[in-house]
Amino acid sequence: MEIETQRSKIGEQIQMVEINHNSFAVEVRNGNVCVNLTKMAKPFEKRVETWLKTREARNYLDALSVTLKSVTTDLVKVTRGGKSELQGTWAYDYRIAMRFAQWLFPHDLLFNSFIISFNSWIRSSFSLRRSEIATAVV
Numbered sequence: 586m587e588i589e590t591q592r593s594k595i596g597e598q599i600q601m602v603e604i605n606h607n608s609f610a611v612e613v614r615n616g617n618v619c620v621n622l623t624k625m626a627k628p629f630e631k632r633v634e635t636w637l638k639t640r641e642a643r644n645y646l647d648a649l650s651v652t653l654k655s656v657t658t659d660l661v662k663v664t665r666g667g668k669s670e671l672q673g674t675w676a677y678d679y680r681i682a683m684r685f686a687q688w689l690f691p692h693d694l695l696f697n698s699f700i701i702s703f704n705s706w707i708r709s710s711f712s713l714r715r716s717e718i719a720t721a722v723v
Contacts, residue, residue: 611706618707620682622661623673629689636688637661645684649692653678679707 612619622633636642641686650657660681663674676682 586697618679619681620676620679621670621673622676622682623686624670625682625685626689631689633685636685637674639688640685646681649678649680676702679703 611621622636626633626636638647644659645678648652650660653660661674662675662677664671664674683700683703686703700719
């Protein structure tokens with residue numbers, strides 16, 4: 586299975602990431618990767634709301650909110666209106682997107698390929714940001 590990760594800028598901070606020919610929007614904000622779950626789910630013809638209603642999702646979001654000392658409603662937000670890339674349900678912590686991907690992908694091989702590609706994208710994104718900051722400081 587061939588995995589490709591591509592980046593293209595939509596706005597100042599929103600980028601489209603393509604993995605396995607499926608594109609979804611991400612944003613690096615405050616040192617974290619925010620992910621458009623609606624765009625992730627679209628190729629699988631699944632709805633984010635269905636996942637959010639599962640016990641596993643509710644328990645995970647509750648545990649993460651305690652760990653981050655944040656309320657659950659700050660971790661997952663719905664955006665309506667504006668650019669289509671910005672619309673949908675957004676996870677404001679990349680770990681939620683990873684958990685969501687487990688539900689989306691019916692086979693372990695697809696899930697593992699996605700996780701490997703997405704982790705690579707995250708690492709390269711943060712490496713680029715660090716080098717941009719270092720260049721700006723010099």
